[in-house]
Amino acid sequence: MKKRISLVALSLVLASSCVSPKIYKELEAKYANLKQENRKLANENDDLLYSKNAAETQLKQLQASYKEAVAQRDKLQGDYDAAKANVDALKASYDALEKNSSAAITANSQKNRELLAELEAKEQALAAENLRLDKLKQELADRSNRVAELEQVIADKDAAMTALKDAISRALTDFEGKGLTVEQRNGKVYVSMENKLLFSSGSWAVGNEGRRAVQQLGTVLATNPDIAVLIEGHTDNVPYQPNGAITSNWDLSTKRATAIVAILRENAAINPENLTAAGRGEFAPIATNDTPEGKAKNRRIEVILTPKLDELSRLLNDN
Template identity: 70%
Template sequence: MNFKHLLLGLIIAVILPSCVSKKIYTDLESKYADLKKENRDLMDENTELESSLTKFKNELDQLKKDYEKAIAERDRLERDLEATKTNLATLKESYNALEENSSAAIAENSIKNRELLAQLEAKEQALAAENSRLEELRRQLQDRSERVAELEKVISDKDAAMTKLKNAISSALTNFEGKGLTVEQRDGKVYVSMENKLLFESGSWAVGANGRQAVKQLGSVLADNPEIAILIEGHTDNVPYTGTGALSGNWDLSTKRATAIVNILRENPNINPENLTAAGRGEFAPIATNETDSGRARNRRIEVILTPKLDAISNLLNEID
């Protein structure tokens, strides 16, 4: 459902609350389920990426061990070759000494000489094969090292970009520190949390002047980061909604508040609407106890969750496979 349809639904919900509010709730609930699945997919993808990185590092370590083992085997073969050459030289000297004394000894020595020559040829062939295998291991080691380095760089660049984004948001929203707004970075994402006291009156989803200013300043930073997915989540405490009119409960209220923030962000023409998602979480994702006034105040909030797009990492993993 696009935002024009959602706005039309909200207008109809105000006029016909008894019959349309439930449909809006059902649509938003379905969309939330999709978002929840997308979030799980992103978490699974992040876990898979970390697992792949660990796997490639382990394979790199194994290649290093194989490389060192191959070098040791090559060195052993070279020592054997030198020893064989020494024996051959000794036998040649003996052959020359015996040649004048005994035809039988010469014949025996000739056989041993041929055997040693055959052994020498076999060892040379084995050494050549080992050098070839060693070269292939060296090539695989270099290729895998480059791939792992590329993957680490992409992940590092993503983390650096999110850190830069977090710092830019913190700088843009400095005036709202201590007024119910926090910015933090964890699990590769940036979380902007705004308590309802900054944004809404009790039971309302209309954004106040200070809250609108905070959201518009946040939007000015997001407009410069088109490769970021933006999820806006509305949250409430567990106190049941007792009002009347267009709202059917806390979940409905949290969804309308999230949509209100999306609508303000959409006023910025440089923000791609495809990057925006609104979701209502109701009372079911608290960050504090609902047994105290201060805890309930923390739970009544809007969370803007910023996630980097992982296309580059996925493409690199496909190339490695």
């Protein structure tokens, strides 16, 4: 991502020498937005990972404390049972001695009182340990419930993204075999459209067939307002010949990405705040540039759909 921002910055510098001040300011604003969005996403990702690891560590500590408390409780229970058995034996001895000697009875009474006091202390310690054990059980249950909630939210997000992928695949079924693929990876949905479906060579004007595909994709996105949409333009490694309006593959890939955004913006039901356009030039290939087929695959638009994690963030931030 840092490399991408550096390259965008470089494109801004190069563009500043070839384009009007207005276009330069627009590119500069886009760069600032990209940089801010990158910083925000990186911070959110670090916070989420840190909170999840902290919760898992706390859960492991509680489980260890719980096991230790159970062991201590069992030991106290054993001591208690042994002391009680001793008291019962002394009581029996007391009854027998009472018949023979008042002196022996007095001695045994003292010992019996000592044992009864010891037994009472054991009972109090056992009661305190049971209270501590109950508290640990409750804390463990609370942590387990919180982890279960987090896992459920993640599972729901994955299920929602699977449903979104299926909906997009159904909506774009007419374009199968025309350079369009739909995949789900790492909790995101990737819609890849090769340039042969969208653009003429060296152009950023979307053709009729490509426009129809983007519009059908927009119909699905309009019903999923909680999805962030990143549109990335990609080229092969053949240097672009400047023609006045475009100076490099960076420029071309960016204009192609914004052309897709413009079509999606025609759908009033899509929140423009969910849309981000980015130009990657030739620096994120998915195939070799040594063959015509590989170059064709690299000339593409990728629409990356990411679920918003507001609910997950709330759970991680709850005490």
